[in-house]
Amino acid sequence: MGEQTVSRRGLLGAAGIGLLFGAAGGAGAGYAASHAATPADQAASTAAVPFHGEHQAGIATPVQDRLHFCAFDVITDSREALVALLRKWTDAAARMTAGQDAGPGGAVGGIPEAPPDDTGEALGLPPARLTITIGFGPTLFEKDGKDRFGLRSRRPAALVDLPHFPGDKLDPARCGGDLAIQACSDDPQVAVHAVRNLARIGFGVVAVRWSQLGFGKTSSTTPSEQTPRNLFGFKDGTNNIPGDDTEALRQHVWVAPEDGPDWMVGGSYLVARRIRMHIETWDRAPLAEQEQIVGRTKGEGAPLGAAREHDPVDLAKLPADSHVALSHPGANGGLRILRRGYSFVDGSDGLGRLDAGLFFIAYQRDPRKQFIPLQAKLSARDRMMEYLQHTGSGIWACPPGVRPGEFWGQRLFA
Numbered sequence: 001m002g003e004q005t006v007s008r009r010g011l012l013g014a015a016g017i018g019l020l021f022g023a024a025g026g027a028g029a030g031y032a033a034s035h036a037a038t039p040a041d042q043a044a045s046t047a048a049v050p051f052h053g054e055h056q057a058g059i060a061t062p063v064q065d066r067l068h069f070c071a072f073d074v075i076t077d078s079r080e081a082l083v084a085l086l087r088k089w090t091d092a093a094a095r096m097t098a099g100q101d102a103g104p105g106g107a108v109g110g111i112p113e114a115p116p117d118d119t120g121e122a123l124g125l126p127p128a129r130l131t132i133t134i135g136f137g138p139t140l141f142e143k144d145g146k147d148r149f150g151l152r153s154r155r156p157a158a159l160v161d162l163p164h165f166p167g168d169k170l171d172p173a174r175c176g177g178d179l180a181i182q183a184c185s186d187d188p189q190v191a192v193h194a195v196r197n198l199a200r201i202g203f204g205v206v207a208v209r210w211s212q213l214g215f216g217k218t219s220s221t222t223p224s225e226q227t228p229r230n231l232f233g234f235k236d237g238t239n240n241i242p243g244d245d246t247e248a249l250r251q252h253v254w255v256a257p258e259d260g261p262d263w264m265v266g267g268s269y270l271v272a273r274r275i276r277m278h279i280e281t282w283d284r285a286p287l288a289e290q291e292q293i294v295g296r297t298k299g300e301g302a303p304l305g306a307a308r309e310h311d312p313v314d315l316a317k318l319p320a321d322s323h324v325a326l327s328h329p330g331a332n333g334g335l336r337i338l339r340r341g342y343s344f345v346d347g348s349d350g351l352g353r354l355d356a357g358l359f360f361i362a363y364q365r366d367p368r369k370q371f372i373p374l375q376a377k378l379s380a381r382d383r384m385m386e387y388l389q390h391t392g393s394g395i396w397a398c399p400p401g402v403r404p405g406e407f408w409g410q411r412l413f414a
């Protein structure tokens, strides 16, 4: 029955394309007209991204449209139970990213007396480029001075606790987590289904600590595509690390053998920051001032003093306190990070303001040399900070990719 369910999702993939894009006939027609996707685009956005490989998918993978990010606490003291869960999660993730149900019994094919092996809301939906990426937080290695799972000595030196940055207004309920799951897909329902099923499988071993939905990717790792815009209305991701630039990825994103520890080689460090953007205040700032704050033009996304988006940045032509002047590699000894953030709007705050912003995600080889010094500089000097408030935060070590038969983080537990 599992196989039948698999083929049902596979067969419905083609129909799913019609469903996804056919919906444009209603309220979305204006969108469809202005963003007319080619048949190749449509096929690409329903396709499966390989789960197995040297690196975890979801880092250098071209950024999908939607995010469901979830931080978990491990609620057992048993190392065996944790390892058993990682095995189950790896199997389920491999299945779901291929467009299959989370478990072999399927959503409707199992015995009627037992809860189904899948929650069912992705039945009929294609894989939609789902990627599921896992990270291990500092508290998995040691919490309150306790070596909970015999992992203390295996904690990477680079997995530091993030320091306090000026202007941080972090909500503890949106910070940290022993484990993080980043699910990205071109279909929000597919991303939510993935996290929901991992949480269901983890019942009794993990509990959801906090989660974040994201839309409208705010960073592109595919320079050939149109650069997306953030909620300030500016192109975001122009000068990001392209997902196919293997040399830049090697230099700035993947942990190298000389970095160690062994179990992290080929992995990367994930820093997430929930950054509230005071968009109502921003919307009252004059266009010229907005451009001075960012350091790029709003329409074209060109560096100030240049004409086209991808023209080189001339730091001398940018205000010294602009975001780009402060974050450009040329002003930071060549420092680069891979940005993979999403916009969010989590309702309103009761004061007539939207609780909106950027769920900033960055991958890097060593946060001590990349995110931390950069954010220390931005939080102290970036004029954009006047419009921002960091409300959530976390850091996780994302192990390398898995080979068939292995489980996520297997080398950590070896």
Ligand SMILES: C=CC1=C(C)c2cc3[nH]c(cc4nc(cc5[nH]c(cc1n2)c(C)c5CCC(=O)O)C(CCC(=O)O)=C4C)c(C)c3C=C
Binding pocket: 230, 232, 234, 235, 236, 237, 238, 239, 240, 273, 275, 276, 277, 294, 296, 313, 323, 324, 327, 328, 329, 337, 357, 358, 360, 371, 374, 375, 378, 388
């Ligand atoms: C610590 C790192 C960064 C944080 C936090 C951050 C927040 C943040 N950024 C924008 C909007 C833009 N950022 C842009 C470029 C850019 N940002 C960072 C780093 C952080 N941003 C870097 C390294 C860069 C690249 C700079 C360069 O090489 O020129 C841009 C310009 C377009 C682009 O290149 O992507 C925008 C716009 C917001 C709104 C924000 C917090 C909410």
Ligand SMILES: [Fe+2]
Binding pocket: 323, 327
């Ligand atoms: Fe930025």
